[in-house]
Amino acid sequence: MESRETTTTTERSETDTILRIKNLHTYFFTVVGVAKALNGVNLDVPAGKVLGIVGESGCGKSVTALSAMRLVVEPGRIVEGTITLNQIRKQGNGYKVMDEVDITSLDPRGPKIRSLRGSEIAMIFQEPMTSLNPSYTVGNQIMEAVQLHQKVSKVEARDRAIDILRRVELPNAEAVVDRYPHQLSGGMRQRAMIAMALSCTPSLLIADEPTTALDVTTEAEILDLMRELQADMGMTIVFITHNLGVVAQMCDEVAVMYLGRVVEQAPVDDIFYNPMHPYTRALLQSIPRVRVREKKRLEPIRGVVPDPYSNISGCPFHDRCSDFMPGVCEVNVPAMVTVPGDPQHAVRCFLHSDATEGENGR
């Protein structure tokens, strides 16, 4: 077990990364073949920001999150790559790295990862009913998390639970604390789950489609709440969604995933106003825009997302790409390269750089 005290104290700028994923490969070894869910994910999660991960179903958004939590279960396995968690504390305007943990090297059932889960990295899921235990009260579940990570008495833990339920704006928190999940509405359950995730003030919150199952009015309220809590607590959020509207409203930075790889990462404004990867552009053109002057026909992306068992040569998007360059795109896999003059914008496409994977890319 790694010691938590080995501090490498270096001063960093505000755009520091809390989680760095490098060349991550997570495969699922099934009877019908190997599903390469993640095929070399490179991702920097900036501290104190909301990073959105977008992409269509099957692109590896959720597996990325589960890998970071070390919750990938058999027959899935991380086969290559590293995930580094920087345990950082805010110091003045910047961050101070207290400790660096290589999550990929930990035993997924060991004490180290269990001490990190909940207290350092927490996760909320799409369907609150499946992640809350139906046979315990909401309060008991929050108290369990609190008591697991902190030495507090039962009474204190209960007060803490009521406090955090109030924090997520559940009306009548003193009563809700003794309710069972089935006694709450969908929106209230999602708030309860957020409360549970935040109970140990994690520095990184991974939210996997937290509002997809909710009605639009409830969704807007939950998003508003999450932004508010994020600002108050200075926490980092990784927000997984397929809804580009939610991304635009919620995120500071965006990573676009396609077939197990991040193909573009940039500040949210760049993603919407200066998208560089053909897939990002295609995604943006395929969604209906509200109240634009001219009603344009939607431009669907041709073809479908290939299944993860397939082995596509070269760039995985080449057969659906409108900018396909024969002799280039189907031969090599492009590397993730930072856009010249824009250090925060990285893209994985031969239109912008000749670098192939494994060479001088990041």
Place this chain on the structure above:
Amino acid sequence: MTNGQSQDNNILEVKDLKTHYPIRKGLLRRVTGYVKAVDGVNFTLRKGDTLGLVGESGCGKTTTGRTIVRLLEPTAGSMRFNDPNLGWVNLDQMSRRELAPVRRNMQMIFQDPFSSLNPRLTVKRIVAEPLIINKVASGSELDDRVAELLRVVGMRPEYMSRYPHAFSGGQRQRLGIARALALNPRLIICDEPVSALDVSIQAQVLNLLEDLQTDFDLTYIFIAHDLSVVEHITNRMAVMYVGKLVELAPTGELYDSPLHPYSEALMAALPIPDPRVRERPIRLPGEVANPANPPSGCYFHPRCRYAQDICAQEEPELRELQPDHWSACHFSEDLSLRGVLGSHATN
């Protein structure tokens, strides 16, 4: 709405439609109450319209759709349909036998392309089923018709002998559409047809529905919760809240200048795919009313930020306040509500 006068350019008139589900309790399964899923819905549908039906889950959108095709029995009210062969018929008063020829002209497309296709039947059998039941075609004629339908929805006729599991979600939804088109219907009720699909596939299916509408002179009722999709595809919209229509208007007007406070909150909640347009949502206190025990007066009043005393006492009627723009609020004339882009509307 046309003051009760049936016009030939209308296709459907729904008046005071109510669908209540009984709540049964105890050993004797006695009826102890009713869930008023649809509780007084009024609208008129013109030929060629795409009417969007929106609202939160449980507001009665789907029940309304299913009642219109009589998959559910209405509790009260009338539904009149302009059948191309029979003229105006009262759907609510017809027996199953009488209904059969009318139903050819009213079809449904369902949300979940995985559960709406029988996994044990081939594509040919699925698409041909309406043709077989209605004895429209048989033998090689049937094959030709199925092949044609598949081509119409952008699928290869060679797929005819495959089973649904061999297809992706988008392709299955195309099969569902082919089946709905088989009998050349006039009205198609699309119940969340793209909600289960990825965005790129969603665009394909929406384009297909638009093309088919032009090619086959279809009228759609489009039930959905995604307001950007509804804005894209519909020309008129009806907003439902706890079983009632609260607003009915041309789509653009509803998004730009809603007249009902609930529509305003709904519009403000829409996540706009533009990071430069960020608005705080309007918070609705409390929860959606229980349709088994709705509040007095206006069902929305406990959550409405403009509510006054009268709202708890008197139920507002759906009134035409501007041409073709109806709202059920006592104060629609006095309020100046914000549209979907809020303060950014001028851009």
